[in-house]
Amino acid sequence: MPTTEFLLSGGRVVDGTGAPARRADVAVRDGRIVAVGPELAAAAARRVDVTGLTVVPGFIDPHSHSDWSVLGNRDAQSTIRQGVTTEVVGNCGVTYGPLADGGAGEARRALRAYGYEGPVDWRAFPELLDAVHRRDGGTAQNLAWLVGHTALRDAAGVRGPDPGADGLARMSALLDEAMDAGALGMSSGLEYGSGRDATTGELAGVARVLARYDGIYASHIRNRDAHLLDAVGEFLAVARQSGSGGLRAQLSHLNVRHDTGAPDGAWHDAVERLAAERDAGLDVLADMTPYPHGIGLATGLLPSWLLADGPAGAARALDDPGVRGRLRRDCDRYWRFVHKGQWDRVVLATSPATPELEGLPFPEIAERRGQDCWEAFFDVLRAAGPDMGAVQLMGRLFTPEHVAEAVAHPLFCLGVDGFTSRTEGPLAARTRHPLFFTGHVHYLAHHVLRAGTLGLEEAVRKMTSMVADRFRLAGRGRVEAGHHADLAVLDLDALAAEDTFAFTGTYAAGVPHVLVNGELVVHDGRHLGTRPGRYLAGR
Incomplete structure (x- = not known):
């Protein structure tokens, strides 16, 4: 067998497919997994003993806002230390590109709150991608991008509920530009910003651009209380009206805020509607968050x-x-x-x-x-x-019972709806909640190892291959020969002992090693400062 760069030896593998854990070594060369099997006899340039530990695909967050903080935290300290190797960013309609000239000052001030002190010298969405991925050494984690509908509106100078034909054309042109640059699709945020003024017709009209690229439409829907079912209906209407056979569509954090007027059974009715639409041929899924708490504007x-x-x-x-x-x-x-x-x-x-x-x-x-x-x-x-x-x-938004039911549901990927942080600087002062530091491993520490909400193999699948397949991130999300070597090594005993409900001001324990594209980023619990992350472009 040829020489490999890394051999993770002695551990057990949970491969991301939902298959049972098995004893196996994992060999890595040139950024790819080249072999998975028992007692590989590879002449490795570097052998990492993971006896007693569990090797999984690097976690993929389907609903991240790390595009807000990555410029001030390129090392992705809080997320990479949890084993998160890829984040799908640009959610809820809010991206800092494209920008109109008049929006640059507001973007600069907002990004400063996340620890970024550099210039906001981009305007077009592709220029934002350059600023993130081609400057200052890049990023530790992979990022796959959606472009925000609210950002398209603001950059196109659209205000109020009627964009007119010219406004719709400007938004569509900006979306075309983003999709040409490799965006996976468009997100909307219909509870805040100018996105709340958008009509269903506007959303469907702009989203028709996505059909030309087989792009995905992700939506923070208009309501999650008394009018939840109406909001879900609008989401499905946009997906149905925007392309032949409908768009691929992701319903962001489908949950119901406690004691806000939702009818009894509304969430179950919404989930049943999604299941019926899938049975009828519409490619639609949802995602969920790990805690009863969540961030909001x-x-x-x-x-x-x-x-x-x-x-x-x-x-x-x-x-x-x-x-x-x-x-x-x-x-x-x-x-x-x-x-x-x-x-x-x-x-x-x-x-x-x-x-x-x-x-x-x-x-x-x-x-x-x-x-x-x-x-x-x-x-x-x-x-x-x-x-x-x-x-x-x-906010303390949901009941624990509601969270557990959604986490276990087969139509839900598992994300965090937060952003990567760190333990010092402006980000530290503004992220004093476990959501940012243990949100991903909370799925394992609490929902798997303590509460038994779901099994380990299924939790890993919903955090890896299910997300990779959903967003068409080719060669990611599985511990399989030929796949990119995005890998996390878990110490399940340490995770079981960690109180992931408590904010400690420290990074998560229980993930001693993390590889991104075949390079060690975290080794023996220490961040090495490497930034091998890539821009994962669509198509």
Whole structure:
């Protein structure tokens, strides 16, 4: 057998297909897996003893926002240390490209909150890809990109519900440009930003571009409470109307926020609708998050009339007590539980103008300031001014039972809906929640090893080959000869002992070795500083 660069010897392999674990060595050469089998007699340039450990495909996050933080964290510290070797980014309609000239300042300020101090000198989506992948040594992890529909709207100068023929043509041209550059598809975010103004007809019209590339449409749908089924229906209508036979479509984080007015059984009805559409030939799946908690944009609570003149105008309007009084009635949207007084479920996660309040629940913020929670919320947004869009919340959104049911469901891939972070700098201050540091291994530590929500082999499949197949990431997601050597080595005993519900301010334990494209990035729990990640282009 020829010399290999690495031989992972002595471990057991969970190959990502759902097949039972088996004892096997894994040989790697020139960035590829060249053999998988018992007691390989390879003359390896480097042998890594993984006796007692488990080798799996590197995890692939189907719903990541690491495009927000990668420029300030090219080493992908918090995610690569969990065994995440690929992230599908550009979700929920929000990407920092394409940009109109007038949007560069807002993008620069938002990216600074994620630790990036460099120039925002790109405008077109392909130029953003160059900035991420061809500057400053690239990235530790692979990234596959969606382009955000809200970004297309803003770059095309579209405001309000009627883009007109010219606006639709401009958005379509920008999407064409992104798809030519290798984007996998388009995402939409219909609960916030100018994306909330888009009609079903606009979404379907722009998404028709995707049909020419066999691209995928991913959507943060318009509602996940009282009108969940209507929102799911709109999502399916866009997929059906946008191409012959329908588009491939991914329903992002299909979950229902607790105590927000959803009818009994609404989530089950939505999932049954997806299953029926799949049976009828539409290629549609969903994904889920690991915790009862999730991140959200603070502006999602605000009505469109306040945001009509942009974030700076909205901030100025908040000086008017009459406006604030009206907002107390008109903010019953997005996280609707706050209108039941459940502010204890909301933590201020990211607030560049008031960093001293980050990490605090709103009742504590209000108490410190001698206000009620609404006034404290409005003051935080007012202080942000033009950077209002960068204010993020962390909410206790779902019941544990609901999370477990979705995690185990066969139509759901497993993602985190967060972004890669680190334990120092601006990112550390703004990611004080286990979602960012143990969200991926929480699926294994909690849902597999403690709660028994699903078995190890199935969990790994839903985090690897299921995602690779879904987004057509060829040669990824399996421990199989010929595949790219994206590999993670797990210490299941260490994972079982880790409290992944607790935020410790440290990186995850239990993943001692990680390879990306055949290169060690994490070895014996230490990040080596290597950046072998690639841009995984579509088609």
